[in-house]
Structures are given as C-alpha cells and as structure tokens.
Amino acid sequence: MELLEFFQQHWGEMLAKTLEHIQLVGLAVGLSILIGVPFGIYISQKERLANLVLAVAGVIMTIPSIALFGIMIPILSIINHGIGFLPAFCALVLYSQLPIIRNTYVAVKNVDANIRDAAKGMGMTTRERLIRVEIPMALPVIMAGVRMAVILTIGIAAIAAYIGAGGLGDYISRGISTSYTTMVQAGALSVSVLALGSDFLLGQIQRWISPRTADSK
Structure with a gap:
C-alpha cells in the first residue's frame, strides 16, 4: 500500500524522472549505434583488429560502473x-x-559466402554488396545487439x-541515503518496468525486421 501511495x-515527478532516464539512455545508445555499427562492419574485414577491439570493449565492460564514473569525473572536470x-x-x-560492435561484427562476418559470391557474380561492388546484401541480412542480429545495449x-x-x-x-540513491525503503522500491520497480518495456518494444521491432530480411534472400 505504501508503494502504491508513493x-x-x-x-508527476516520476514521469519527469522517467523522461530524463529515457533521454540519457536514448542519446547514449544512439551515439553508440553511430559509432559501433560502422566500426563493427569495418573490423569484420580485419580479423586481427577485430580481436583487439573486442578485447578492449570486453575489458571496459568489466570495469564497475561506479569506478568508471569515478574515472570520468577528474577527466571532465577539466572542462567543468x-x-x-x-x-x-x-x-x-x-x-x-x-x-553493438560484437553483434555487428558477427552478423556481417557470418553472411553466407554463397550469397556474397552471387552478389559478386551480379557485378556488385564491395559497397553495393554491403548496403544491398550484407547489412540487410545482418540487421536482425545487429538489432539484438542494440536491444542488449x-x-x-x-x-x-x-x-x-x-x-x-x-x-x-535519483529515487534509489535518495531512498538509500535517507533509509526510505518505499522510495528505493519505487525507483527500482520503475527502472525494471522501463527495461522490460524497452525490451518488449525492441523485440517487436527485431521480429518485424527478420521476416523482411528473410524475404529478401
């Protein structure tokens, strides 16, 4: 009952906080897509570079979030x-x-070699094969990477x-600092609902993409 009353x-405040959360996540993932998808495509043609890039990205993932935030603070303090x-x-x-990089790399790398050969036989350039054949076929797997991100x-x-x-x-941090359990629960539940809702929506988009890709084969 306390949670419902909260x-x-x-x-109104929770709606504003939710929009703040969506904005932060949306902008971060949006930029990551602009960086990660082209980079994943690029390293799919360069095996040694791919191993290095994926290893570095994997190391970043192992850094605790609080520690990474702590690293960012002194660096960005230079520009206030x-x-x-x-x-x-x-x-x-x-x-x-x-x-995003890993799924893009794997998806493009695993495009059927026979399809690539057929595209070459049709006289397509490397760029044309990438845009008209490889990326459309890889799109569902790339979308799965975006979904995870x-x-x-x-x-x-x-x-x-x-x-x-x-x-x-904010609700979680304020609730912990003030020992207000209901606020912590409200924040945690809201984050969970947002994550589940986003996963469902992106899952629908991923399923919508897959049949189209299959039809284009």
Whole structure:
C-alpha cells in the first residue's frame, strides 16, 4: 500500500524522472549505434583488429560502473563537467559499445559466402554488396545487439544518479541515503518496468525486421 501511495503522490515527478532516464539512455545508445555499427562492419574485414577491439570493449565492460564514473569525473572536470549528465553519458556510450560492435561484427562476418559470391557474380561492388546484401541480412542480429545495449544502459543509468545525472536512479540513491525503503522500491520497480518495456518494444521491432530480411534472400 505504501508503494502504491508513493506512486500516486509522486506520479508527476516520476514521469519527469522517467523522461530524463529515457533521454540519457536514448542519446547514449544512439551515439553508440553511430559509432559501433560502422566500426563493427569495418573490423569484420580485419580479423586481427577485430580481436583487439573486442578485447578492449570486453575489458571496459568489466570495469564497475561506479569506478568508471569515478574515472570520468577528474577527466571532465577539466572542462567543468565533472559531475552530471556528461560523465554519465560518456560512460554509457563506452558500456554500450561491446554488444553493438560484437553483434555487428558477427552478423556481417557470418553472411553466407554463397550469397556474397552471387552478389559478386551480379557485378556488385564491395559497397553495393554491403548496403544491398550484407547489412540487410545482418540487421536482425545487429538489432539484438542494440536491444542488449539498451537494457544494459537502462540499469547502469540508474547508478549514474550518484554523480548527479538524474533519472529514476535519483529515487534509489535518495531512498538509500535517507533509509526510505518505499522510495528505493519505487525507483527500482520503475527502472525494471522501463527495461522490460524497452525490451518488449525492441523485440517487436527485431521480429518485424527478420521476416523482411528473410524475404529478401
């Protein structure tokens, strides 16, 4: 009952915090897609570079989020943005890279060689094969990487509230600092619902993409 009352009394603020959370995650994942997808395509043709890039991205993923936020603070303090949105944004972009780059790399790398040969036989250039054949076929797997990145960053963005990034994590950090259990529960539940809702929506998009790709074979 206390939790329900909390939602009823703070629904306006919770909506604003949810929009802050979505904005932070959306911008971070959006930039990660712009960086990670082209990079994943590029390294799919360069095996040694791919091993290095994926290893570095994997190492970044092993760094605890609080520690990475802590690393960002002194670096960005140089431009007077040591806390708040920017360090959280930068950290989330770094965390999002592995699933996006890895899935793009694997998807493009595993395109059927016979289909590539058929495209070559039709006289397609490397660029034409990439745009008209390889990327459309790889799109569902790339989308799965984006889906993983979104779920990951939604959770990590909640921790970013500790460095003043806002979002639903504010409820968790404030609730812990004041021993207000209901506030912690409200924040945690809201983050979970947002993650589940995003996963469902992106899953629908992924399923919508897959039949189209299959039809194009």
